[in-house]
Every structure is written in structure tokens, then in C-alpha cells.
Amino acid sequence: TARPRPLVAGNWKMNGLRPALNELAAMGGAYDGALRRKVDLLVCPPATLVYVAAAAAVGTGVAIGGQDCHAKENGAHTGDVSAEMLANAGASHVIVGHSERRTDHKESDAVVKAKAEAAWRAGLVAIVCVGETKEEREAGRTLAIVKRQLRGSIPEGATADTLVVAYEPVWAIGTGLTPTAKDVEEVHASIRAELRKIIGKDESPLVRILYGGSVKPSNAVELMGVANVDGALVGGASLKAADFLGIAAAY
Numbered sequence: 122t123a124r125p126r127p128l129v130a131g132n133w134k135m136n137g138l139r140p141a142l143n144e145l146a147a148m149g150g151a152y153d154g155a156l157r158r159k160v161d162l163l164v165c166p167p168a169t170l171v172y173v174a175a176a177a178a179v180g181t182g183v184a185i186g187g188q189d190c191h192a193k194e195n196g197a198h199t200g201d202v203s204a205e206m207l208a209n210a211g212a213s214h215v216i217v218g219h220s221e222r223r224t225d226h227k228e229s230d231a232v233v234k235a236k237a238e239a240a241w242r243a244g245l246v247a248i249v250c251v252g253e254t255k256e257e258r259e260a261g262r263t264l265a266i267v268k269r270q271l272r273g274s275i276p277e278g279a280t281a282d283t284l285v286v287a288y289e290p291v292w293a294i295g296t297g298l299t300p301t302a303k304d305v306e307e308v309h310a311s312i313r314a315e316l317r318k319i320i321g322k323d324e325s326p327l328v329r330i331l332y333g334g335s336v337k338p339s340n341a342v343e344l345m346g347v348a349n350v351d352g353a354l355v356g357g358a359s360l361k362a363a364d365f366l367g368i369a370a371a372y
């Protein structure tokens with residue numbers, strides 16, 4: 122079976138003022154030749170920088186995405202940003218259901234699903250995040266939790282061109298802790314199997330399943346080499362071009 126083209130995606134979270142665009146420029150400048158042939162690169166800056174980042178990234182091949190979107194197209198939702206607004210600003214992707222959104226903003230699977238639908242309505246690729254907490258892992262509930270999140274968060278009609286799944290164990294995000302390669306392999310295999318049930322045998326092998334949680338240049342080769350790991354979702358290490366490119370160089 123064909124393997125998906127890898128995607129290395131950066132999530133800048135609530136970090137990045139205009140000088141951070143220098144890092145984006147450095148990423149774009151280095152993204153050519155063998156690297157560009159092998160891997161897709163995506164940077165998700167804060168909403169305030171999406172427009173200027175997308176303009177700066179034109180011609181570099183680096184895609185720009187949002188970190189969240191509202192489910193509605195527009196309306197009385199002070200402070201929120203719609204998928205249409207992100208698309209209009211030049212984004213091609215949007216992260217939905219990041220654990221920081223699920224926790225800090227109490228986003229349920231149903232809310233995440235509505236946001237993924239909004240992403241597609243606006244023509245964006247939805248990066249749907251799933252992952253267990255430390256307590257859930259210790260209780261042996263990881264696979265059940267991830268399965269519930271996938272079932273609840275992925276809308277009907279997903280394809281390999283419109284959906285990316287990111288497996289991000291909550292306890293590995295920003296902590297420097299990572300699961301073992303064997304643990305990652307187990308969860309990614311179970312995500313692949315679940316995707317097959319949700320979207321069918323033709324599309325599911327081609328959906329990118331990213332690993333996220335304390336990915337660094339020093340662990341990228343091992344983590345990206347695991348079966349069914351089709352790229353990375355990178356937080357802290359995506360803020361500096363050298364680190365982000367060091368991770369992409371795992372391919």
C-alpha cells in the first residue's frame with residue numbers, strides 16, 4: 122500500500138510577535154531540494170500573524186494554518202475566529218481539538234467535530250488532535266479514550282486530503298516526556314484500524330497520523346521511524362527554525 126507523504130507541522134501556540142516571522146523566513150529559505158521533495162511543512166502561528174505569515178510564505182512551499190476555529194462562519198462571537206477568516210487570511214489548515222483547547226476551553230468531541238466540519242466548509246484541512254491524560258494511561262484506558270475521541274471528533278466524509286489526525290498524549294506535551302516507540306506504535310496502529318472503520322479501507326491508509334508531544338531534533342528520527350507515524354505536530358521546537366528544520370530532517 123502507498124504511504125502518505127509525511128507532514129511536519131508546527132504549533133506556535135500563544136507565542137509569536139512580528140520578529141518571529143524571521144524564523145518563518147529561515148524555515149522557508151531552507152525548505153528546498155531533497156527536504157521539499159520528501160516532506161510537507163506547515164506552521165500554525167497565532168491568529169494575529171496568520172495573514173502576514175501566509176503572505177511571507179508565498180513561494181516557499183511552507184503552508185500556514187490556524188490553531189483553532191469557531192464552528193460558525195460569522196456572527197456574535199466576540200474574540201473568536203472562523204475557519205472562513207483563516208482561509209481568507211491565507212491559511213490552508215487548522216488544528217482542532219488540541220488538548221489545550223479541550224482542557225482550557227472545555228471543548229467536547231462534539232464541539233471539535235463541528236469545528237472540523239467548519240474547516241472543510243471553508244476549504245481547510247482539519248488536523249484533529251486526540252490523546253490520553255497521564256491518569257488515563259496509568260489506568261490502561263489509552264486506546265479506549267483515543268477511540269472515543271476519534272469516533273466523536275471526526276465528521277462524516279473525511280478523506281486523506283481533508284483530514285490529518287494528531288496523536289498527542291497530554292502528559293507528553295511540553296513536558297520533555299515521550300512515550301516509548303512501542304507505545305507510539307500501538308496507539309498509531311489502533312488509530313489506523315479505527316480510521317478504517319470510520320472512513321473505509323481506501324482512504325484510511327493515506328490519512329496522515331502525526332505524533333505530537335515533546336518532539337525534538339534529538340528524538341525525531343526514532344519517533345518518525347515508527348510504523349504509522351506520518352509526521353509530527355511540534356510545539357516548543359517549532360518556534361526556532363533550526364529545531365523545526367532539524368525535526369523535518371528526520372525524513
Ligand code: PEP
Nearest residue numbers: 294295333334335356357
Ligand atoms: C503541541 O502542543 O502540539 C505539542 C506537541 O507541544 P510540544 O512539542 O511543546 O510538546
